[in-house]
Amino acid sequence: MSGWQFGISDVVDITVVAIVVYFFLRLIRGTRAVQMLIGVAMVVIVYQMAQVFGLFTVEWIFGHFFSAFMVILVVLFQQEIRRALVRVAVNPLASGSTPTVTLLDELVESAFSLVHRGWGGLIVIERDTGLRHLFESGVEMNAPIRPDVIQSIFCPDAPMHDGAVIVCRDSRGGRVVAARVLLPLAQITALPGDFGTRHRAAVGLSEESDALVIVVSEERGDVHLVEEGALGEALNSRELHKALENSLSSMLNMQGKSTDMTGKA
Ligand SMILES: Nc1ncnc2c1ncn2[C@@H]1O[C@H](COP(=O)(O)OP(=O)(O)OP(=O)(O)O)[C@@H](O)[C@H]1O
Numbered sequence: 138m139s140g141w142q143f144g145i146s147d148v149v150d151i152t153v154v155a156i157v158v159y160f161f162l163r164l165i166r167g168t169r170a171v172q173m174l175i176g177v178a179m180v181v182i183v184y185q186m187a188q189v190f191g192l193f194t195v196e197w198i199f200g201h202f203f204s205a206f207m208v209i210l211v212v213l214f215q216q217e218i219r220r221a222l223v224r225v226a227v228n229p230l231a232s233g234s235t236p237t238v239t240l241l242d243e244l245v246e247s248a249f250s251l252v253h254r255g256w257g258g259l260i261v262i263e264r265d266t267g268l269r270h271l272f273e274s275g276v277e278m279n280a281p282i283r284p285d286v287i288q289s290i291f292c293p294d295a296p297m298h299d300g301a302v303i304v305c306r307d308s309r310g311g312r313v314v315a316a317r318v319l320l321p322l323a324q325i326t327a328l329p330g331d332f333g334t335r336h337r338a339a340v341g342l343s344e345e346s347d348a349l350v351i352v353v354s355e356e357r358g359d360v361h362l363v364e365e366g367a368l369g370e371a372l373n374s375r376e377l378h379k380a381l382e383n384s385l386s387s388m389l390n391m392q393g394k395s396t397d398m399t400g401k402a
Pocket residue numbers: 257258259298299300301318319320321322331332333334335336337338353354355356357
């Protein structure tokens with residue numbers, strides 16, 4: 138013990154482990170992975186006790202269980218691992234542009250133009266997590282984000298009204314870069330029973346990425362903003378504008394950029 142030295146590399150070591158544990162716990166908080174983790178912990182405890190008390194057969198069985206442990210962990214936590222990797226693989230170009238007042242206005246007007254027509258819609262706003270892998274399920278396009286464009290996509294008679302549109306920010310505000318995109322669905326238990334697949338798709342994508350999703354309900358005629366796997370309250374246009382502004386400016390994490398969004402000098 139006397140020869141033990143605590144150096145800068147130990148501080149870095151402990152800090153990195155603490156950060157990894159913190160993000161892991163944050164990632165699995167409130168998910169079924171917590172129950173699975175408790176189950177795994179119980180198996181480990183039983184194995185340790187079998188070793189201490191010399192229970193040969195139990196130790197043998199659990200020893201074989203642990204030889205396949207890594208495979209079991211990957212299978213059990215595949216959803217969480219996928220979500221973590223997608224979040225780590227952030228899009229380095231996405232945060233290069235500022236959401237302008239025009240983008241916020243256009244998003245809000247587009248969503249409520251669907252409400253006024255009694256149509257449903259899903260508008261995904263890409264943030265740091267790249268969503269290009271989802272484009273394959275839909276149709277790539279390059280159109281300005283405007284109420285008439287969004288209406289022409291989500292009109293129930295239009296061939297591309299099913300699925301979601303994806304909006305990317307650019308120097309002029311934002312562009313619709315894909316339509317008719319299929320999103321991953323959240324677990325059926327993630328939402329109250331009166332919400333259907335449109336809302337489940339919004340929650341599903343926001344569980345595995347940092348995208349913001351505006352859901353316009355065809356049935357109820359209300360608008361929700363979905364972020365980090367949580368479906369917020371129904372919002373009016375002012376509330377939606379405020380919520381988008383908050384979420385997009387917190388993503389940029391730069392005070393000065395909110396000036397651009399509000400348009401105030
Ligand atoms: N995986 C998915 N990805 C993207 N969009 C989807 C997905 N699944 C369903 N949708 C969209 O949701 C529509 C069906 O919505 P549904 O009525 O089942 O859900 P809902 O949540 O009750 O919505 P609403 O309140 O608008 O009725 C489909 O026509 C399709 O456009």
